[in-house]
Amino acid sequence: MFVNGLKSLKPTLSFKQLNQIHAQIIKIPQPHILNTLLKLLTQSSTPQNAIPLYNKMLNCPSSYNHYTFTQALKACSLAHAHQKGLEIHAHVIKYGHLHDIFIQNSLLHFYVTVKDIFSAHQIFNSVVFPDVVTWTTIISGLSKCGFHKEAIDMFCGIDVKPNANTLVSVLSACSSLGSRKLGKAIHAHSLRNLNENNIILDNAVLDFM
16 A cells, blocks of 8 residues: 555655655665665656665665666666666675576666676676567667667577567667668568557658668
């Protein structure tokens, strides 16, 4: 009930109000409550303010779980807090969560966001069973960082069914390299395999054409 109350406040919460709630519940060692507050701080206009809460949660083993790390990494991605993200990566290793697919995807997203492609590749290569989020994140990250050929090569090696976001990312790479043949093949794939229209994908196809 308390968590639902926090969620319902989301549209109107100011940073001051979040701090007041923070002060009231920080001593409550319940991960689901603290993670909800961590998420609200991450989604605020100043996501870096989620980091102090994360630090306090980490000091009490009963106050955090794997979801805590994914939210903290998201805050670092949004705030482009490279050094703090590296620290959280170290915490993930220390506390034995490195092989959690959700945390791996969060680490991957963090590293491509801060344009640390070397570390992103390391994370990707460590994932035993990458899912569509894993593949899409690395392909999108490579393309956005200017590694268009590498993004296309990565797409050609994908071993899961791509979704609309995957196709948007590789179409962007194709457009940058002028790879019309592959771009048309991807468009044809989307027509055959995607059941619902996707405005972002449709726009990507139009831009490519």
